[in-house]
Amino acid sequence: MGEILCLSRDEWQALQHVYLRRASESDIPLIRQVAEVAFPATYREILTPSQLDYMMDWMYSEESLRTQFREGHCFYLAFLDGAPCGYVSVEREGEALFHLQKIYVLPQAQGHGIGGRLFRQAVAHVRRLSPTPCRLELNVNRHNRALHFYEHMGMRRLREGDFPIGGGFYMNDYIMGLDIA
Numbered sequence: 176m177g178e179i180l181c182l183s184r185d186e187w188q189a190l191q192h193v194y195l196r197r198a199s200e201s202d203i204p205l206i207r208q209v210a211e212v213a214f215p216a217t218y219r220e221i222l223t224p225s226q227l228d229y230m231m232d233w234m235y236s237e238e239s240l241r242t243q244f245r246e247g248h249c250f251y252l253a254f255l256d257g258a259p260c261g262y263v264s265v266e267r268e269g270e271a272l273f274h275l276q277k278i279y280v281l282p283q284a285q286g287h288g289i290g291g292r293l294f295r296q297a298v299a300h301v302r303r304l305s306p307t308p309c310r311l312e313l314n315v316n317r318h319n320r321a322l323h324f325y326e327h328m329g330m331r332r333l334r335e336g337d338f339p340i341g342g343g344f345y346m347n348d349y350i351m352g353l354d355i356a
Contacts, residue, residue, distance in 0.1 A: 197250070214235065247267060260281045265311075
């Protein structure tokens, strides 16, 4: 809770108008609405337009999101003044292993602690599902500016790899991890 005290007055005011809630399949249009802005804004300087298009369809088509929900991905949505502004998705991969699949905040809502709230919500979700020690892992593009955010949240680089995703494209990622007691 100490980090709340480090927020500026404007950041604190912004957080007063933010709430999170668990998403359901009926929220797929809201997730897609945020993803259509946040995902390209994150990667437009890193990926080619054709890879961006491919990944948007691969991860954010209505069919893909429905499959993710049905396979156990848990999404939480962030709202700022009632409008969706971010989301996080967590998936259980093993008895003591979870994967932070997605965490994005609209560019205009960044810098106000919303990403931190989404991250802490993901950790709280994992703790509820696993009362014993476990790990939360995340793939993050090696050129993503959010690397520092994840390190600030306590994650560390575990390994790296180039992972084929289809269409001749690769994700060139660090795998980061957070051990949760």
